[in-house]
Amino acid sequence: MRYRYVCRCCGMKIAELERADLSEGQLGLDSLTPEEREHIITKDAGGDTVIRIICDYCRDALDRHPELSLVGNPLQ
Numbered sequence: 001m002r003y004r005y006v007c008r009c010c011g012m013k014i015a016e017l018e019r020a021d022l023s024e025g026q027l028g029l030d031s032l033t034p035e036e037r038e039h040i041i042t043k044d045a046g047g048d049t050v051i052r053i054i055c056d057y058c059r060d061a062l063d064r065h066p067e068l069s070l071v072g073n074p075l076q
């Protein structure tokens with residue numbers, strides 16, 4: 001199974017892992033609420049797990065312009 005981390009703001013691919021034996025803790029997913037998991041963890045058409053996080057660039061932009069986060073995700 002493949003895990004792909006993409007930025008949910010700009011869509012940039014951040015990382016890709018090809019390991020089947022990773023626990024959710026290793027993936028950084030164990031602290032998510034069920035609601036967050038629903039939004040963050042998705043599957044693509046090929047069966048890969050896509051984890052939608054925020055890249056450093058967008059995180060930085062949100063830190064400097066917190067009002068941007070109120071606009072919502074244009075990709076949704």
Ligand SMILES: [Zn+2]
Binds near residue numbers: 008009012056058
């Ligand atoms: Zn981004």
